[in-house]
Amino acid sequence: MTTVTPAPSPVTLNDYKPLFAEENTWCAGCGDFGILAALQQALVQLEIAPHRVMVVSGIGCGSKLPDYIRCNGWQTLHGRALPVAQGFRLVQHHMTVLAVTGDGDGLGEGGNHWIHAMRRNVNLTHLVENNQTYGLTKGQTSPTSDPGYISSTTPEGNVEFAINPISVALAAGATFVARGFSGSVKPLRDLIAMAIQHPGYAIVDILQPCVTWNRVEYTYKWFKQRVYDLAEEHDPADRTEAFRRSLEWGDRIPLGVFYREERDTLDAQTTAIQMEPERPVALRELPVSREQFEALKTKLT
Amino acid sequence: MTTVTPAPSPVTLNDYKPLFAEENTWCAGCGDFGILAALQQALVQLEIAPHRVMVVSGIGCGSKLPDYIRCNGWQTLHGRALPVAQGFRLVQHHMTVLAVTGDGDGLGEGGNHWIHAMRRNVNLTHLVENNQTYGLTKGQTSPTSDPGYISSTTPEGNVEFAINPISVALAAGATFVARGFSGSVKPLRDLIAMAIQHPGYAIVDILQPCVTWNRVEYTYKWFKQRVYDLAEEHDPADRTEAFRRSLEWGDRIPLGVFYREERDTLDAQTTAIQMEPERPVALRELPVSREQFEALKTKLT
Amino acid sequence: MPEVIYTIGGAAGQGVESSGAGLAKAHVRAGYHVFAAQDYESRIRGGHNFYQLRASDEPVHAHARHHSILIALDDVSVPQHVPEMRAGGAVIYDAGRDDVDAGAIADAGARAVPAPLIEIATTVGNDKVMANTVALSIASALTNFDFDAIAQIIRENFSRKGGAAVEENLAVARAGYEWGAERVDGFSHRLPPPPAGNGAGPSMLIHGNQAVALGAIAAGCKAVSGYPMTPWSTILEELTGARDLGIVVQQTEDEIAAIAFALGASWGGVRALTGSSGGGFALMVEHLSLAGMNEVPVVIVEVQRGGPATGLATRTEQPDLHFALHAGHGEFPMIVTALKDAVDGFYRTARCFNLAEQYQCPVILLSDLFTSNSLVSVPTSALDLEAVLAEIDRGKTLTYDAIEELAEPYGRYVFSEDGISPRAVPGHPNALVHGMSDEHDEFGGITEEATNRIAMMRKRMRKLEGAHTQMEPPTVYGPAEAPVSLVGWGGTWGVLTEVVDRSEGRFNLIHYTDLQPFPAGGVEPLERANTLVAVEQNFTGQLAQHLRAQTGVEIPNRILKYDGRHMTPGWVMEQLEEIA
Amino acid sequence: MPEVIYTIGGAAGQGVESSGAGLAKAHVRAGYHVFAAQDYESRIRGGHNFYQLRASDEPVHAHARHHSILIALDDVSVPQHVPEMRAGGAVIYDAGRDDVDAGAIADAGARAVPAPLIEIATTVGNDKVMANTVALSIASALTNFDFDAIAQIIRENFSRKGGAAVEENLAVARAGYEWGAERVDGFSHRLPPPPAGNGAGPSMLIHGNQAVALGAIAAGCKAVSGYPMTPWSTILEELTGARDLGIVVQQTEDEIAAIAFALGASWGGVRALTGSSGGGFALMVEHLSLAGMNEVPVVIVEVQRGGPATGLATRTEQPDLHFALHAGHGEFPMIVTALKDAVDGFYRTARCFNLAEQYQCPVILLSDLFTSNSLVSVPTSALDLEAVLAEIDRGKTLTYDAIEELAEPYGRYVFSEDGISPRAVPGHPNALVHGMSDEHDEFGGITEEATNRIAMMRKRMRKLEGAHTQMEPPTVYGPAEAPVSLVGWGGTWGVLTEVVDRSEGRFNLIHYTDLQPFPAGGVEPLERANTLVAVEQNFTGQLAQHLRAQTGVEIPNRILKYDGRHMTPGWVMEQLEEIA
Numbered sequence A, B: 001m002t003t004v005t006p007a008p009s010p011v012t013l014n015d016y017k018p019l020f021a022e023e024n025t026w027c028a029g030c031g032d033f034g035i036l037a038a039l040q041q042a043l044v045q046l047e048i049a050p051h052r053v054m055v056v057s058g059i060g061c062g063s064k065l066p067d068y069i070r071c072n073g074w075q076t077l078h079g080r081a082l083p084v085a086q087g088f089r090l091v092q093h094h095m096t097v098l099a100v101t102g103d104g105d106g107l108g109e110g111g112n113h114w115i116h117a118m119r120r121n122v123n124l125t126h127l128v129e130n131n132q133t134y135g136l137t138k139g140q141t142s143p144t145s146d147p148g149y150i151s152s153t154t155p156e157g158n159v160e161f162a163i164n165p166i167s168v169a170l171a172a173g174a175t176f177v178a179r180g181f182s183g184s185v186k187p188l189r190d191l192i193a194m195a196i197q198h199p200g201y202a203i204v205d206i207l208q209p210c211v212t213w214n215r216v217e218y219t220y221k222w223f224k225q226r227v228y229d230l231a232e233e234h235d236p237a238d239r240t241e242a243f244r245r246s247l248e249w250g251d252r253i254p255l256g257v258f259y260r261e262e263r264d265t266l267d268a269q270t271t272a273i274q275m276e277p278e279r280p281v282a283l284r285e286l287p288v289s290r291e292q293f294e295a296l297k298t299k300l301t
Numbered sequence C, D: 001m002p003e004v005i006y007t008i009g010g011a012a013g014q015g016v017e018s019s020g021a022g023l024a025k026a027h028v029r030a031g032y033h034v035f036a037a038q039d040y041e042s043r044i045r046g047g048h049n050f051y052q053l054r055a056s057d058e059p060v061h062a063h064a065r066h067h068s069i070l071i072a073l074d075d076v077s078v079p080q081h082v083p084e085m086r087a088g089g090a091v092i093y094d095a096g097r098d099d100v101d102a103g104a105i106a107d108a109g110a111r112a113v114p115a116p117l118i119e120i121a122t123t124v125g126n127d128k129v130m131a132n133t134v135a136l137s138i139a140s141a142l143t144n145f146d147f148d149a150i151a152q153i154i155r156e157n158f159s160r161k162g163g164a165a166v167e168e169n170l171a172v173a174r175a176g177y178e179w180g181a182e183r184v185d186g187f188s189h190r191l192p193p194p195p196a197g198n199g200a201g202p203s204m205l206i207h208g209n210q211a212v213a214l215g216a217i218a219a220g221c222k223a224v225s226g227y228p229m230t231p232w233s234t235i236l237e238e239l240t241g242a243r244d245l246g247i248v249v250q251q252t253e254d255e256i257a258a259i260a261f262a263l264g265a266s267w268g269g270v271r272a273l274t275g276s277s278g279g280g281f282a283l284m285v286e287h288l289s290l291a292g293m294n295e296v297p298v299v300i301v302e303v304q305r306g307g308p309a310t311g312l313a314t315r316t317e318q319p320d321l322h323f324a325l326h327a328g329h330g331e332f333p334m335i336v337t338a339l340k341d342a343v344d345g346f347y348r349t350a351r352c353f354n355l356a357e358q359y360q361c362p363v364i365l366l367s368d369l370f371t372s373n374s375l376v377s378v379p380t381s382a383l384d385l386e387a388v389l390a391e392i393d394r395g396k397t398l399t400y401d402a403i404e405e406l407a408e409p410y411g412r413y414v415f416s417e418d419g420i421s422p423r424a425v426p427g428h429p430n431a432l433v434h435g436m437s438d439e440h441d442e443f444g445g446i447t448e449e450a451t452n453r454i455a456m457m458r459k460r461m462r463k464l465e466g467a468h469t470q471m472e473p474p475t476v477y478g479p480a481e482a483p484v485s486l487v488g489w490g491g492t493w494g495v496l497t498e499v500v501d502r503s504e505g506r507f508n509l510i511h512y513t514d515l516q517p518f519p520a521g522g523v524e525p526l527e528r529a530n531t532l533v534a535v536e537q538n539f540t541g542q543l544a545q546h547l548r549a550q551t552g553v554e555i556p557n558r559i560l561k562y563d564g565r566h567m568t569p570g571w572v573m574e575q576l577e578e579i580a
């Protein structure tokens, strides 16, 4: 019953092009295009077929991504991609699961799910399309907007301290913590590929220019002048050092893997999954056996 | 109109004893008693009169605290003490505002409010009654329960990584971060007093034995054998060092102030408050002036 | 109905619940019908709790505010419960206490039984914690309950502490029983012999939440997510105990995550359940709308308690009917049903999973605190796995075998006559499962186009027409021509049927379980009735309002209880006297 | 009613909205009555948006699906809107385009006006972004609109870019106007002269959300908290712009925090407002129950949009009536009211604050996307601050002066005949303000005691009796004896009154605004009516259902629109022909 027709092999970029060509609604030049391309390329590079992939998103410009990639996908509610993705993963633990969220979406509205997903270490990849603004609702200040950001809700400039997704991820127990830039697709592709391969919760905070609402700073040019690659200077096994690096922002902005650790995933510790690890829960028979059920009742006699 | 009868002076502990003696419903020996005592003593030590104090709590054993102290107080909803307290503070910025939450309450259900309150730096004191369990609902695993904790929802032991309130607070931008122990009331009193005096969001994570549900570890004895005072070994101006210290847990558990920083509070940056800082918004006249209103309409002509 | 009502009163932490549970189990084992209800406060220690146990030779389905025997472990029990004593009942308390007003007991027409509880516990045994055991044994002797049944439970409960503990407890119990047996003279509340027919098979003692959990297990539920909240928590805890049956159980950070996890799991292809009580359910309502839009089956159990806000956290009420019926923004199909009692809860839960998958929509199961934690004895055969399995219907769920056969490109939301589109389990190359929570086309892609929007709204809402045909009309219990018809819903079934039984033909009951879509046949019993009286455990008479909206029938009389205490048959009868 | 309808169609980012707004403002300045509606998609760039402007010498309150002049900036405009052209209308587009089917325009009975938009923009000016200005000027010439009014707006809009920019734009506009003026021959859609009486005072162009914001400001609201969500966001943004009036405005991390902030601020003593659209409102409902329990005044604006889930994020609907009426777990008093249009929204918002403080409970104000963002011209005098100030009533709010006089120990929840207890502003030694969200006694302390519970439930719910007397009965518009009565609510007021106006006595309108508690006098107009037809912007006819529940009257006919497009008078007339 669970034989699956093998995927077309080798997997090509074309396999990830939407079948029913939805018109793409992103603004020309939007950083989301780079993220989409990097994700598609990473999946091809890892030779994962589209039907083995599930992309769950929230609501926002970036969260329209599932409409632009051909694989299983669900755009859910603003802020809720992570818990939906986790629920899915637990019953389909053979699939590659991605949660794709905006900064407002994933770290604002969905902030609680985020900190708890990290400590829970569910095996999925979390891509944060971090454009430091609420793009789809017209550029209001987001939790990652830097102080001074001017918008309709902060006409004199934002006064709140910005969330630093890297520092918080390190504190909350994420086991793979990286930052990419949508303007450099290849390194981003490689980071996403590493994140997918990481056993456990992996976050890639992706700096993403919003060409419509964020025109002063955080442009492609602004970022290109500042980003540098951590790889050579930093040992991703050291959590405290990673924290120190995470505080770097401004003239120099580090990209790459800040931290990586192997810790048991939630899959690995979930009884139901481990009873029959070779068959995802969703593909098992529905009913319990008569004996099992009678035993439960007997406990109550 | 806003003359306020002066408070009875000097302020004594008796002023903080509930007027309509509610019966205390905490279990005998509960760590919440120590927290209540430390808070009352801190307020007396700072000579703050009860009517100048507002205590907002969530729901849980510890969140019944407002019923046991004589001052302004509101027990709200599970997880929601922080946003209620912030809203209150902004219109009553002369009052001493405390948010009192459980670990499940403040860091589980209310986790999103927590991370955003920290970056917003509203001037209030957050006491976390951290008993590492859901006391009031009968001892289920909480976000701060260590791996291995056995409860009705984790009969084979908790498998999730515990939230470390200190690390997360450091990452999210809290400006005063401390840990106390309800079994040592005097040092706790002093920490709470410092937190109240700190201009900005101040968190005191309070290790609190739950004598009913947490009987194996995290008892008074267990803690007493492990806790030590940070003060002499640590410079609270160094965020990265504070992060390193926050990771210490097990044989040695640091108490005291991990981190302290002065940053503009939200009050200080809120236009409405700063227009007339000597008079809280709640005590100002209700209506706008005719001129102000006509000006708004003229913008639309 | 000859019955004995035992009530044990004491502070939280004094062992009220465990004593009561032991006594109840002993009576079930001995072949009696049992109903046991708990009354407790929102605190972990102290306060006043009580446990009430009715034992009879006929089925019992409600609790009562009367006591044949009161075991008073704290100082609140006597003043609070003595006025409720049945004539000739007995009040057992430790002889060493000086706070008990024996005169008041006599005035209430009951017998004061100061007993050497601590003395026996500390002399025959050597720990005063056994005082409860002494009291139970004395009570058993008074009611003529068989000592062997008590002994059997003691053996079971203490076996893991070793033989010495068993023997010590047995000795204490025996001493208590003997002390009591010497004092039965003139005591009239004696148990009849256990009913003979009840020996057909073993019986169990089960509460509503356990029944719901068993129903979910029987129906093949494979994913459960939730956050603790009284009185829902024990469903989560019972199912946690069943993880070794292959059920993924996840405690989440909050209720929003709880329902989101369930929807994710359902999208993954399994039957998923979540739940809470009112306040936690309130946090889930945005996701009901998501489940409606993206046609994701899910079962949500809402175990009601006293509101609003934190309200009466450990007390019962039915205040969330309207909220549940209309929960969620926008318009989408949703099914709402309420359970009557534990046995009904078992089958109804299983049915909820079928409905959820058949109509690919959220299904809300309403329960209430009283039903969730009161225990009733039922034969184990009453919860029949085979009956559930025979009914399992996953609707248009496409497992891989079916997907293998797909000829056309798969679209998750293809239009169909009944509004239901085949739902593929993801992971197969022939069917990529794609859906967006914006309005979407047949393939799940976003579109704002008006014609598609209209067609999609109609498609989704059309599912209610199918569901409508499966909804159960109200049950009419009692004589069809009764001059007065009570109208109730959900967990008041036990009480109200007992009222009808006692009424000698004066009342019948029109009882609703399926509430949305409103069942065909939902109005006729109302129209046929003489005088209608709505009886609800809330302030505003929500069922009555719902019936008016659905049927136009107005119910002029209301008996409403909203003090957090469950209604008793006696109380309802009294209220009815005033009306009818 | 001689009127001209301009429609500008183009992609997001092509300046459709700013062009339309300029043209609308110019017409208002010139003394016309204007109504302008926007239609846009849930995306930031691209797609097809349009802006429609009706200008007339009589008041206009609705949009239409007809166009006197269509300015087609993108390739969707012609195929989509040409079939809707009024006879003899004109379609203006750039002469350089080859995708426009002039034949189709002629077939629709309209005139194709290929115009040198880009040519003039780049030769007279030197930037093709001015093509829109050219098009607007040509349109103005065709309709005989005064060039000076256009020129004035151009001066204002470009003054901050410097004199050269102003001159360049003026030159371009003048060239366009002249080009158009040469082609007016035989064009019949000409503006009448502006109405004389309309010069009594300046008029403004205002949308529903601005009116709500102004109402809140006038009422003395001092705390606003919210999270962005279409179509609520502009209320938050308008109020952000008013922080220098002493209003604390806070963007929060989510909608749960938004309402919690508002409740905290209200507890602090100020008038507080929050709001959202359906999905965000769904996250607030647990706090409605808290506000109900602890008797905290708060105003929640729910600006409805197309659901369910993310639904039609930028399109209109009225799908949340039932949800709002029954939102929150447990039972508590709550007031629900819906605004009719911008002017009504101004006064109604202010009234919400009075009701919230008088009854110390949550008040929900329902609006909808269409009303929230369509612009209407009104004299500035129509929004009268003095009238609002004269009505301000803080109920039993105790400021420090009153607290100073308190003789007895203060209890926040003392029992009273009307159910309302004096509410002290905290900070004064004579009144510590203490409340618990568990059931509590008169001093706010937790108690589970049954008698107190019953009294507290009655006290809280009794407030609805007072509120009930203040609720407005439905407005009956049009001839009392009309053979057909339309039944509507909220933001469809403008459209439906226009239908009545056009119907020559065949229809009247029974229009509801106050929905809960249900107003006295709510049933009589229904009973007096001949044929009833509910007209709603949703799928299930929620008002009709609500009326049946409240009054027993069933409305047999329904005109329902749920495609996200607002109904137009013409469409409603068409539907009515089929029924009546």
Ligand SMILES: Cc1ncc(C[n+]2csc(CCOP(=O)(O)OP(=O)(O)O)c2C)c(N)n1
Residues within 6 Å of the ligand: A059, A060, A061, A062, A063, A077, A078, A101, A102, A103, A104, A105, A106, A109, A129, A131, A133, A134, A135, A136, A137, A142, D227, D228, D229, D230, D255, D279, D280, D283, D310
């Ligand atoms: C519960 C809820 N609140 C608010 C919204 C409105 N909303 C839609 S997108 C969005 C912000 C998106 O910002 P972000 O997540 O950063 O994504 P971006 O558009 O920048 O990619 C908001 C607030 C919503 N859909 N649901």
Ligand SMILES: Cc1ncc(C[n+]2csc(CCOP(=O)(O)OP(=O)(O)O)c2C)c(N)n1
Residues within 6 Å of the ligand: B059, B060, B061, B062, B063, B077, B078, B101, B102, B103, B104, B105, B106, B109, B129, B131, B133, B134, B135, B136, B137, B142, C227, C228, C229, C230, C255, C279, C280, C283, C310
């Ligand atoms: C929305 C909501 N969810 C769940 C609950 C149930 N609840 C009450 S107290 C509590 C846990 C309390 O744990 P914690 O916050 O750690 O406080 P403690 O009792 O340990 O002091 C829970 C889950 C609730 N009241 N409201």
Ligand code: SF4
Residues within 6 Å of the ligand: A025, A026, A027, A029, A030, A031, A032, A061, A062, A131, A135, A136, A209, A210, A211, A212, A213, D044, D045
């Ligand atoms: S608004 Fe910004 S984030 Fe959204 S699509 Fe445009 S550029 Fe991208």
Ligand code: SF4
Residues within 6 Å of the ligand: B025, B026, B027, B029, B030, B031, B032, B061, B062, B131, B135, B136, B209, B210, B211, B212, B213, C044, C045
């Ligand atoms: S259960 Fe634990 S936390 Fe709650 S009162 Fe008892 S000891 Fe304290």
Ligand SMILES: [Mg+2]
Residues within 6 Å of the ligand: A060, A102, A103, A104, A129, A130, A131, A132, A133, A134, A135, A142
């Ligand atoms: Mg963003």
Ligand SMILES: [Mg+2]
Residues within 6 Å of the ligand: B060, B102, B103, B104, B129, B130, B131, B132, B133, B134, B135, B142
């Ligand atoms: Mg706790």
